[in-house]
Amino acid sequence: MNFLSSVFRFLFAIVFLGFLCLSNFNQVLYAQTTSSADLSSLISEIEIKGTSDLESSQILFLIESQVGEPLSRKAVRRDIHSIYQMKLFEDVQAEVKLQDFEESGAKGYLLRFVVKERPRLSEVKLVGVMLVERTEIEEKMTLVKYDPFDQEKIAVNEQIILEYYRSEGYSGVRVKSKVEAVESSLEAEGKKFRVVFEMEEKPRVYLSDIYISGTKFYSELDIKRYILSSEIDCVAWANQSGLFREEMINQDLSLITQHYLKNGFIKVFIEKPDVTLIHNPDYSRVDVRLNITEGDQYYSGKISVSGDILGEKEKLMEGLLLEEGEIYNPFLQNRDRSGISEIYHERGYAFVRVVPETKVHKETKTVDVTYRILKGEKAYIGRLEIAGNIETRDHVIRREFELQEEELFNGKKLRLSQENLNRLGFFQSGVILERSPRDQEDNLLDIMARLKEAQTGTFQAQVGYSDFSGFSGGVTLSKGNLLGSGRILRLSAQFAEQSVQQKFDITLIDPRLFDSQVSGSIFAS
Template sequence: MKNQFKRIRARTVSGMIAAAFAVNAWAVDPFTVRDIRVEGLQRVEPGTVFASLPFRVGDQYNDEKGSAAIRALFGLGLFKDVRLEVSGDVLVVIVEERPTVADVDFAGAREFDKDTLRKALRDSGIAEGRPYDQALADRAEQELRRQYINRSLYGAEVVTTVTPMERNRVNLTFTITEGEPARIRDIRIVGNHAFSEGTLKGLFDLDTGGWLSWYTKSDRYSRSKLNADLESLRSYYLNRGYLEFRIDSTQVAISPNKQDITITVNVTEGERFVVSGVKLEGNYLGKEDDFKTLVKIRPGESYNAEQVTETTKAFTDYFGSFGYAFANVEARPEIDRSRNLVAFTLVADPSRRAYVRRVNIAGNNRTRDEVVRREFRQFESSWYDGDKIKLSRDRIDRLGFFKDINIETADVPGAPDQVDLNVTVAEKPTGSLTLSAGFSSAEKLGLGFGIKQENAFGSGQYLSAEVNTSKYNRTIALTSVDPYFTQDGVSRTIDIYHRSSKPYEQQGGNYELATTGLGLRFGVPFSELDTVYFGATVERTQLKPGTNIPAAYLAYAESVGYTSYGVPLTVGWTRDDRDSAIAPTTGRLQRVSGELGLIADARYGRASYQYQQYIPLNKQYTLAINGELGLGKAIGGHLYPVFKNFYSGGLGSVRGFEQGTLGPRDVTGASIGGTKKITLNAELFVPFPGAGNDRTLRLFGFVDAGNVYGDNEKIDFSLMRVATGVGVSWISPIGPLRLAIAQPVRKFAGDRIQRLQFQIGTSF
C-alpha cells in the first residue's frame, strides 16, 4: 500500500463493547497528531466533537485514546455511528448523526390532553429538537402505557409511526387505542369482626361506582389511592383500641379481558386494648408539670394511636420552643395481653440546645428574598424555636405564591450548638387573566373580565383590574395592595371604583344608583390571626331618575340633591383561622366593619358583624353556623343615605325568598332595604351520593332566618322569615357554585317566594 491507511470503527448496535473491540482489531502505532478533521456533521457543532476528544493537535495518539474518544462521542447520544480513520499523522473523525425529532403528535388520545402526554415523553427523552433513537421510542411507549394504567386503562395499546423528513429529521406519531377503563367490581375485606365490612369500605375513597362515577372516577383503580385507603383503614382500627391490628396482604386481581378489578384486603384485628396508665421518664428540663398538661393519652380509655402521636409531637414541639432542636421523645408501650391493657412510658431526651445560625432560601427564582424572609418569625442568631418555625412556614404558605414549601434543619459542621434552616420553595403562577360569564336566578347573565397579579414583579404586592356586568350590578374597579407598606407589616390598599346598581325589583323600574369612589385603607396586624383595618373613602353618588323610583329615594334626593358626596371613615377587624376560604371544614371567621360619615352630604354611621363557625363532625360531615348583624343610623338630624341600606333575601342570606326583597317596601311595592339587619344560617354538609369523600361536591341541608327593618322599626324576631331546604355546593372550574331548593317555613302576605335559586361565586 502506497499510504498506510487504517480504520477504527464502532456501531451503535454493539455500543461500548464494539468500540473497545474495534480498537484492538485495528491497532495502530502511536503517533503525534498533526491535524484532526471531522466529517458527517449536519446540525451538531464541530466544537462539540472536539471538546469530547481526549486529545488535541500535537498530542500523542494511541489505541487507548482512540477507544476513549469513541466512548465519549457515543456518550453524547448524538450519533448512531462513529469511525476513526488514520491517514499518516492526520486523524479523521467520521460520524453519522442520529435523526432529530421534528414533531411529536398523538392520535386517538382522549383521556389525556396532548400537552400532558408531551410532558411525559419529554421526561423519557423524546421531544422536538432532540435526537431520535429506537430505544427512546420503546421507552416512550412504555411511559405512555404507564400513564394509561394509572387511569385504569389496562387495555391501552400504543403504536409508534416514524416518518422520515428532509435534513435527517423524523416525525413521530403515537397512535393510541385506549379501550375501556377497568373498573372496580368488588372490594372485599377479610378477617374483620369488630366492624362491619360496609363500615370499613365506607372509609375508602375507592368504591365500586355509582351514578356519579363519571365525575369522581372513584371506581378507577389507583395504587396511590388504595394505599391512602389502607392507611385510613389502619388508622380507624388503631384509633379504636386495636393496638396489634395489621393488614396481612392485599390482592388486586384483574379479569382476563382487563375490564374488571377485584380488591381483597386481608386483616388481623387483634384484641382491643385499654390504656392503664401513662408515666414520664427522662429529662424534662424541670417542667414535668407543663409537659403533663400536653398529654393527650387518657388512662381508662381505649388505646388511640392518634393521641399517642399528638402527645409525642406536642412534647417535641414544646422542647423546640426552648431551643432543643434535636429532642427525642419515645412512647414505649408495656402490653398486658392477659388483661388487654397497655401502659405508656414517655421517655424524653432533649439532647442539646441550638441556635439558628442562618436562614437560607432557595427556589424563589422570581420572588424576592425579602418577600419570604419578612414572613419569618424565627430570627437568625437566636434560640431555635419550633413554634416560630411552624408559624413562619404557615405565613409563607398563606402568601399564595408557592405550591410547595419545605423547611429543613441542617447541622453546622464543627458547631454542635448551631443549626441552619434551609427553606426551599416551589413557585407557582400568581398572575391571571380571566374572561368569565355567570348566570344567576336574580341577576340573569353577567359578563366579567379581570386581570390580577398577586406577586407583581416578585415584590409581593397585589394589583388587579376588574370589570363585571349584570342586569342589576355593574362594576369597574382597580385595586392595589402593598402588604408591607411599612416594615412592621402594615398593609396599604388603594381602591378606585365605579359601581352602578338597580335594587332587585321585578316591576320594570329603570332608576339607577351610580357610585364612584376612591378609597385608602391600612391594615395593622395585632396578632397572627387578628388584623385591624382603618381608612377613608371619597364617594360621589348619583341617583338617576326613572320609572317606579321609590319615595324614600326621592325624599333623600330632595334633601341633599340627586348628586351627593360622602367621605366615610372605615374601620374593621378580622380574625380568620379557617382551614380554607373556599371549602372550609373547621375553624372560625369573625369580621367587624364600620363606616362613619361626618362631613360632606352623607352623615351616617354603619356597622356590621359576621360570625362563622365550622364544626367537623367526622371525616364526611361538617356543621356550619353563620350569623350577621347590621345597623345603620343617621347623624346630626340628617336623613340616612338610602343607598347604604341593608338588603336581605336570597342566596347569601335567607333562601326561599327573592333576592333582596325582605324588609320595608315603598308605596309602589319596591323593596328599599333597611337600616337594621339580622341573618342566621345553619348548614349540614354531607357527601354527594356517588362522590365518596370528595369535598368539592357536597350536599347540604339548611335552615335560614332573618329580616331587614326600617329606621323607625325595632328588631322584632316574630317578623323574621324562616326557610329550610337542601342544596348542592360545587367547587367548579369557574368558581364556587351553589344551588338551593328552599321551602319558606314562616312567611307573610306580600312576600315574594322563589324556591329554586342558584348562583356562581356565592359564599354561605
C-alpha cells in the same frame, strides 16, 4: 381614539415613574467597584459554543459564574452540572483561556462552555389506540415532537400512558416504546429519532364483588364504609363506577388497617387480596376476597414521661392526648410525640428527640407508653438563606422572618415565619423552611427558605351601555409585589361616552412602610 390614547399615555407614565422611584442602583455601584479591581483573577468574558436551537442567554442566566467575578473551579463544576441537568446536551465541557488587554494592561479569563446538543425527535407516534381518546393521552404526555432525545423521559411517558389507561378502567393494557432512527437528506439537520408507543389494549375490568371474611368485631358492611373501591352497579356504564383499579385496592388495605389501629386492634393482619379475573367478550370482571385477622382490642395503660424533663412533669403531661383507660390509638401517640417536641423547640432545643417506648400486656390487653426525652443542646440560628426568588428582593422576604441570625432557635417563631411568607401571596402555596445543622458546629442551625414565585398581576375590563350615558366602561390594572418591592400598585380608568369628565385613579400601597409593621398608601385621582 383621543380618549384611548390618553389612557395609554397615563398608564405608561405611571409605570415609568414607579420604575424610576423604586429601582435601586446596585448594578451601577457594582460596576464602579469592579472597574478598579485587579482583573488578573476575574472572568472577562463568557462564551457558549455548540448551541443551535437554544439562545446562549438562557444558559448564561442559569450558570453561577459571571463576568467581573473571580474564576472558581468549584463554581465552574457546578455550572457544568447545571447545564447538563437541562437535559438538552449529550456533553458539556469548560475551557479557560487567559486574555491580555493591551489598552489597559489588565488580564482576565475567557470562560467558554462547549456543548453538544442531543438529537431531536422528529415524531412521537401512538399506535393501537382504539378504546380511549388519542387526544386525552397526548394532553397528559410530557414528550412531544422536537424534544431532545431522552431515554428516561421516554420511560416516564410510557408510565404516564399506562396510568391513564388504568384510571379509565383498562387495567390489562400493555404499553411498549421503541426508538427508530430517521434518515435526513440534509446533513445540517443531524441525527434524528422517532419514538413509537405501541398499545396492546384489553377490555375494561369491573369490580363485581368484594368479599370480606374473618371479622368478628366489625361486620362486612362496617368495613365497606371505610374503603374507596365500589362494586359495579346498574349505572356503571354512565358514571364509570365499579371500575377495578389495583392502586385503589392497595389504598383500601391501608384505610382498613388504619381504622383498626385507631380502635385499639394493634395486631390486625390482612392477608394478600385474592383477586379472581373473569373474562367476557365486552368487559372483564374481578372478584376480590379480603381475609382479616382482627386480634384483640387494647387500651392505654400507664402513660408517663422520662429523661430530660423541663419544669414540672405533671404540667408536661397535661397536654397529652393519649389517656389511661381509653382505647389505645398509636396515631394519638405520634401526635403526643410531636407536641412534646414542639414544647422543647420553643425553648431552643432544635435537636430534641422524643422516643415513645411501649410495653404490651397481653393479659390485661393494655399498652403502657413512656415518652423518653433526649433534649440535646440548645441551638442558635446560623444563616438565613433564600432560594427561588427571581423578582422578589431578599429584604422583602427577610423582614417576614420572626427569627434573626445568632438568635436562640424557636420552633414557634419558625412556624410563624413560614405562615408570614405564605400570607404574602407572592409565592405559590407551600413555602418550605428547611433546617440544616452546620458541619462541625452542631449548635448552629441554618434556615433555608425554598419558594416559587406566583403571578401577582391582574387585569379587569368592563363595558356597558345605557340610554343616558351611552357607552361606558373601565379598566383596572393591579400589580402586587411591584418590581419585587412588596408594594401594590393599582391603576384604574373609567369613561362614559356622554360625559366630558373621565376618571383616572392610582393607588400605591406599601404594607410594610420602611420595613415596619405600619402600612402606608398614596392615592391620586
